[in-house]
Structure formats: structure tokens, C-alpha cells
Amino acid sequence: MSNDNISPRSGHLYLVGVGPGDPELMTYKAVRILSEARIWAVPTAKENGMSSAQQIAGQMVPDNGRTILSLCFPMKKVFLGQETDDQLLAAWRRSADEVIRHLDRGEDVAFPTLGDATLYSTAFYLLAMIQEQRPQIPVTVVPGITAMAACAASQSSPLALGDDVLAVVPAAFEDDRLRGILANLDAVVLMKVHRRIDALIDLLEELGLIDCAVLTERSGMPEERVYTDVREARGRKLHYFSTMVIRKKKVQVSNGTHAHAL
Amino acid sequence: MSNDNISPRSGHLYLVGVGPGDPELMTYKAVRILSEARIWAVPTAKENGMSSAQQIAGQMVPDNGRTILSLCFPMKKVFLGQETDDQLLAAWRRSADEVIRHLDRGEDVAFPTLGDATLYSTAFYLLAMIQEQRPQIPVTVVPGITAMAACAASQSSPLALGDDVLAVVPAAFEDDRLRGILANLDAVVLMKVHRRIDALIDLLEELGLIDCAVLTERSGMPEERVYTDVREARGRKLHYFSTMVIRKKKVQVSNGTHAHAL
Numbered sequence: 001m002s003n004d005n006i007s008p009r010s011g012h013l014y015l016v017g018v019g020p021g022d023p024e025l026m027t028y029k030a031v032r033i034l035s036e037a038r039i040w041a042v043p044t045a046k047e048n049g050m051s052s053a054q055q056i057a058g059q060m061v062p063d064n065g066r067t068i069l070s071l072c073f074p075m076k077k078v079f080l081g082q083e084t085d086d087q088l089l090a091a092w093r094r095s096a097d098e099v100i101r102h103l104d105r106g107e108d109v110a111f112p113t114l115g116d117a118t119l120y121s122t123a124f125y126l127l128a129m130i131q132e133q134r135p136q137i138p139v140t141v142v143p144g145i146t147a148m149a150a151c152a153a154s155q156s157s158p159l160a161l162g163d164d165v166l167a168v169v170p171a172a173f174e175d176d177r178l179r180g181i182l183a184n185l186d187a188v189v190l191m192k193v194h195r196r197i198d199a200l201i202d203l204l205e206e207l208g209l210i211d212c213a214v215l216t217e218r219s220g221m222p223e224e225r226v227y228t229d230v231r232e233a234r235g236r237k238l239h240y241f242s243t244m245v246i247r248k249k250k251v252q253v254s255n256g257t258h259a260h261a262l
Numbered sequence: 263m264s265n266d267n268i269s270p271r272s273g274h275l276y277l278v279g280v281g282p283g284d285p286e287l288m289t290y291k292a293v294r295i296l297s298e299a300r301i302w303a304v305p306t307a308k309e310n311g312m313s314s315a316q317q318i319a320g321q322m323v324p325d326n327g328r329t330i331l332s333l334c335f336p337m338k339k340v341f342l343g344q345e346t347d348d349q350l351l352a353a354w355r356r357s358a359d360e361v362i363r364h365l366d367r368g369e370d371v372a373f374p375t376l377g378d379a380t381l382y383s384t385a386f387y388l389l390a391m392i393q394e395q396r397p398q399i400p401v402t403v404v405p406g407i408t409a410m411a412a413c414a415a416s417q418s419s420p421l422a423l424g425d426d427v428l429a430v431v432p433a434a435f436e437d438d439r440l441r442g443i444l445a446n447l448d449a450v451v452l453m454k455v456h457r458r459i460d461a462l463i464d465l466l467e468e469l470g471l472i473d474c475a476v477l478t479e480r481s482g483m484p485e486e487r488v489y490t491d492v493r494e495a496r497g498r499k500l501h502y503f504s505t506m507v508i509r510k511k512k513v514q515v516s517n518g519t520h521a522h523a524l
Contacts (some may be wrong), residue, residue: 015418017411024291027407028322032286060290116407118414118421119428127418141415145289145378149279149405152380156277156389156401159380165443166381166430168422181427184442 009106010137013099015127016057016110017117017144021220021241023059025145030112033142034061037110041069041099043122053112069102069109071095073122088125096129103130103137116144120170120191148189151216151243154226160187164249171195175203182207188246194238201234204246213246271368272399275361277389278372279379279406283314283482283503285321287407292374295404296323299372303331303361305384315374331364331371333357335384350387358391365392365399378406382432382453410451413478413505416488422449426511433457437465444469450508456500463496466508475508 014033019025034040034057042051054068073091102109113121118141130137148168152159160166164186169178171192182188182203193200193215204210215227218241227233230244276295281287296302296319304313316330335353364371375383380403392399410430414421422428426448431440433454444450444465455462455477466472477489479501489495492506 019289022291024294025289025405027281027287027289028293029284029286031290116411116421118411118419120422120424120426121420124420124423139418141418143287143407143411143415145405145407146411149378149380149408153403153405156403157380158383158386159378160382160430160432161386162382163432164382165432165439167447168428168430170422170425170427177427180446185429 011103011107012138014110014140015117015123016112016142018053018056018112019145020115020147020150026060030142031060034110037108039067039102039109041071041109041111043073044070053114057112092125092129116146117141147219147243150219186249190244193244194242197233212248215244217242273365273369274400276372276402277379277385278374278404280315280318280374281407282377282409282412288322292404293322296372299370301329301371303333303371303373305335306332315376319374354387354391378408379403409481409505412481448511452506455506456504459495474510477506479504
């Protein structure tokens with residue numbers, strides 16, 4: 001097969017979701033791809049920091065002498081449809097250049113990313129930067145288990161059932177918009193609530209939803225903590241990996257007076 | 263440890279997400295639990311039918327002489343917060359009784375379920391029915407890869423990024439509510455669109471969103487088909503496993519005139 005747009009020597013880029021923390025929640029596909037790749041590009045918030053994704057993947061994939069490219073991404077909010085912060089763009093561009101150097105030599109690069117690669121992953125900023133310079137590189141994205149699914153599962157509870165409409169809200173929310181979402185949708189996941197927990201508890205109380213909420217800190221990790229009464233989280237300094245799940249409706253499995261709801 | 267509420271001989275119930283179709287998208291935890299369980303309870307739409315979840319799991323977990331309990335659930339819509347269809351309740355109750363018979367004998371039962379156990383899985387109706395009679399049975403829920411994540415991944419595209427709010431809408435939607443969700447949220451996943459595809463295409467055209475939509479039929483299965491122009495699906499008889507992803511906003515990786523968006 002000839003394709004003039006792809007250099008025959010270009011390496012393959014893999015964006016690999018490694019799940020929320022428990023290494024056993026990695027997929028066979030993620031472990032296979034990470035085992036085969038001789039180069040891992042890993043996101044870190046600080047220079048030479050160890051990424052959470054790398055720690056999780058490293059428990060399932062023994063070190064085979066692979067090369068680790070430590071890519072430093074500052075933790076900054078990205079607002080889609082607006083101009084992106086220049087410092088962030090510069091960091092992504094440096095990282096993209098480093099990955100491209102390896103791809104151009106025909107070396108495959110795998111980028112392990114926390115949770116699901118398709119949900120709020122920095123992997124896609126890196127990919128967009130790489131594609132700007134190498135539009136035709138071969139890419140494979142491997143989905144992963146989300147933190148929200150792990151939170152619900154650890155409570156033996158669904159995220160959504162039946163005709164529930166589910167909303168997933170990332171950290172960067174405005175109060176009015178959040179109020180509308182909480183009022184109108186049936187099930188809401190709020191990610192990275194650590195900075196806003198007190199204001200959020202006030203809002204849930206105002207909307208009469210406080211008893212529908214469960215908060216999980218570091219889901220699936222050894223230090224996991226679950227707040228089934230989210231009021232107990234007021235005033236606390238929560239970890240960055242804090243997810244709140246709010247479910248309004250229940251399924252009725254008995255009609256009549258002795259209904260049992262889930 | 264003594265616990266008077268749990269019979270010392272009660273079996274353990276496992277609700278296990280097996281992912282969207284590709285057996286390699288099963289997690290290690292799902293495969294381990296399904297390998298260890300001597301009894302699988304599998305949902306089928308017809309008497310003695312083979313379930314999709316069982317087919318997927320069977321490719322990763324060799325038959326070790328396990329017992330298959332084939333549970334027949336009619337495919338009916340469930341509206342939460344309303345009385346549940348009596349025929350459905352009767353089917354769930356029969357299934358629950360069958361599973362309870364085994365749990366009461368101290369036998370573990372695993373229920374493989376398509377996609378993610380925490381999202382729209384019949385597993386939770388069964389669980390609610392079982393808990394009505396056996397409130398204290400030990401339960402473990404194993405999350406799985408969702409069809410929507412697999413759809414986005416196969417397009418090397420995110421489901422949501424940055425400050426995107428994502429809505430997940432199951433099959434059972436009313437037009438006015440759907441219109442509001444499409445107008446107000448940034449990324450929308452519509453599951454099981456097979457019955458409504460023509461009306462949905464009309465609505466997306468009216469809202470100017472037709473070019474933001476991608477439709478995937480049987481994601482991750484050998485017969486997968488992707489419509490990057492969803493208009494081509496008009497008038498077609500789509501498979502039951504049809505998922506549409508609509509994303510309005512793009513990330514800007516360059517500021518200024520030569521922006522590259524993802």
C-alpha cells in the first residue's frame with residue numbers, strides 16, 4: 001500500500017487510558033500496547049515528576065528498559081473556543097517536538113493517561129500539536145475506565161439507569177451554568193470538586209439535592225475516602241482526584257407501598 | 263468478624279462490565295472474576311438466546327464447565343420515578359429468584375453486562391430485585407469500557423475536553439428535552455439512536471449541528487460502520503448498537519490565523 005502522505009518510517013502514536021487507579025482496571029489492550037512500546041511519553045505537572053498514569057501502568061507492565069520522555073504540562077484550565085494560554089501552548093509545543101523527534105525516527109511512542117483517554121485528557125492537546133506538524137501520523141486511542149464509573153461501582157450504585165440523562169461537568173464551571181445543569185438533568189458527575197467544595201455544598205442544599213450526592217476522594221487508590229454525607233466534606237482540603245456523583249431518580253422494582261429503590 | 267445480617271453461606275454477586283465488543287477492551291479485573299465464578303447469569307432478550315455480554319466474555323474466559331443461568335429480560339423502556347411495567351417486573355423477579363437460589367447455597371454468581379456496568383445496565387434492576395429479598399448479600403460491581411468511549415477512540419477524537427460539559431442521553435428521549443440538551447451542552451452522546459435516526463438528523467440540521475455529529479454502528483465489533491456524515495444514515499435500518507457523538511467546540515492549539523483545532 002502506498003501513501004505519499006505518510007513517511008514509511010514514521011512511528012505510531014498511542015494514547016492509552018490506564019483507568020482510575022486500580023491497576024486491575026486496566027484493559028488487556030492498554031497493557032499490550034504499553035508492553036510493546038519502547039518509549040513512553042508521560043505527562044507530569046512538575047519537571048521530572050512521576051505521573052499518576054505512569055505509576056498505575058508500571059504496576060502491570062514490567063520495566064523492559066523502555067525510555068521515559070517526561071513531558072511537563074502546567075496544570076491550567078483550558079477553555080475551548082477561546083484563545084489558549086500562551087504558557088500552556090509553549091509547553092505543549094515543546095512536548096510535541098520531543099515526541100515528533102522519536103516518531104520521525106520510526107519509533108513508536110505510547111502516552112499513558114489517567115482514566116479514559118477520551119474524557120478530558122491532556123493527550124488530545126498533545127495530539128493536536130503533533131498533528132499540526134505531522135497531519136498524517138498513525139494514531140491509536142485506547143479508551144479506559146473512568147474515575148466516575150469506579151466511584152459508582154465502589155458504591156454498588158449505577159451512574160445512570162433507564163431514561164436518566166447524565167451530565168459530566170469538569171472542574172472549570174460557572175455557578176449559573178452548574179445550577180441549570182443540576183436543576184434540569186437526572187444524574188450529574190462533578191469532577192475535580194476539591195477547590196469548590198464549600199460553595200458546591202451550599203448549592204446542593206439550596207437545590208434540595210444534598211442527600212442525592214456521594215463524594216469520592218482518590219477512587220480506587222489505597223487512600224480512597226467516600227463521603228456518603230457530603231456535608232462532612234465542608235471545610236476540608238480535598239485531594240485533586242475528587243469526584244461527586246448526584247443521582248435524583250431511583251428505579252422502582254415494586255409497584256405499590258413496599259417499593260425498593262436503587 | 264461476626265455479622266448477624268449476612269448468612270455465613272451466602273454467595274457473592276458480581277456485576278461485571280465486559281466493554282463494548284472488542285474482547286481486548288475487557289479489564290483484568292473482569293476477566294479474573296468471570297474466570298473464578300462457576301456460575302454466570304446472562305441476560306438475553308429471548309428465551310435461550312445468547313447474550314452479547316456472554317459472547318464477548320467467552321472470548322477471553324475459556325469454558326471451565328461453568329453453569330449458565332439464562333435470564334430472559336424483555337427489551338422494554340424503563341422510566342425512573344414512574345411505576346415499572348408489570349411484565350418487566352415479573353421477568354426481573356423470576357430472574358432474581360433464580361439467582362437467589364444459588365446465592366443461598368453459598369455459590370458465587372457473576373453477571374457479565376455489555377459496556378460499563380454502571381451505565382444503563384439491566385444488572386442494576388436485577389440487583390435491586392435481589393436486594394429486596396436479601397438486603398445484605400455481598401456485591402461487587404466492576405466498571406467497564408463504554409461504547410461511547412470506544413466510538414470516540416476509534417475516531418481518534420475526544421468525547422469531551424477542557425471545559426466541555428458532556429451529556430449522555432439514553433434511547434428513551436422526548437424531542438423537546440433533547441432539543442434543550444443539544445442547544446445548551448457542549449458535547450452530547452446519544453445512545454441507541456436506531457429507531458429515531460431520521461427525526462434526529464432533522465433536528466441536528468435545524469440546530470446547525472449536523473457537521474458536529476459522528477454515528478457509529480456496532481462499535482468495536484467486526485461489522486463496525488462509522489458515518490462521519492450522519493446524513494448518509496437517513497432512511498437506513500440501523501443496528502440496535504448505534505451511538506452518536508456530537509461535539510460543538512474545538513481546542514485551539516495555535517492562537518492567531520493558523521489555528522489547528524481538535
